[in-house]
Amino acid sequence: MKTLLKFRNIVELIEAFPTDEKCREYLVNLRWGEKSVCPHCNHSDKIYNLKTSNKYKCSSCKKQFTVTTGTIFHQTHVSLVKWFVAFYLFSSHKKGLSSIQLSKDIGVTQKTAWFMLHRIRYAMKDKSFKLFGQVEVDETYVGGKNKNRHFNKKVRNAQGRSTKDKSAIFGFVERGGRVRTIHIKRLSGKGMRALLRHFVEDTSVIYSDEFRVYRGLKDSFEDHFVVNHSANEYVSDHKHTNTIEGFWSQLKRGIFGVYHNTSKHLLYRYCQEFEFRWNTRQLSETERFSKAISQGLDGRMTYAMAIDRSRRW
16 A cells, blocks of 8 residues: 655654665555566566565566666665655755755765766656646747857857757746646747647647747647737736746756756756656645655666767757
């Protein structure tokens, strides 16, 4: 039976999980409940519990495994107590947590903390839903500004919506609901409309600014309302994009205030992090922690995946 321990702060968390054994019990309950399942062959009829080594053995494929096999904790050398503290701190800090700060908080190296945080971001991704209802769409740009650069480092023709020196992020949010973001290489009307059709129900009402890439959305959705920012129009009755603008402000405060800089090939993971915080903002600390841990039990992340530069968009 899957029940949640309740804790409201870091002290209560440590009291609830003082040892790795307590952490393992929690993971067993969260991952399997009362019946263990082999992660190698999905067999569940007869699983042997090798209590002396915290391992299990499958009667079907004869392989041994632990509760962390095939999860983001797979073959970790960091204690589960430290992992749980890292999960709690990272999920509860609204503007993010740097690897340097985490390394000091739990007593690991900065490199280890960096890898742990990217594994937690990997656990935070949730792409199993489509948005619906009143949906606001917008794009934003992450990167330095020419006016702040030294003369010989300025990028020519990089003003406005240029992506020569900045990264573009496309986002859509339900009013009062969830948000999704996508790191995109270039802006185009065809590409934007395809993304919207893929991630947003066609019965939705779309709200956007007057940017030309959003033209023609009324043909694909229930309705489309435009807010003309260039004419200093920001709110007109129900027409506005203030919800998505609010999300962008949270994202940028985290990136610029806590992380200071992000690599292009890792930007989408930072977006996943802030998506998770936004989408779980109405959950309690216990529920948010449990959700992050649960999603981390669905797959592992290797160091090669963490530093992979092949995905930039």
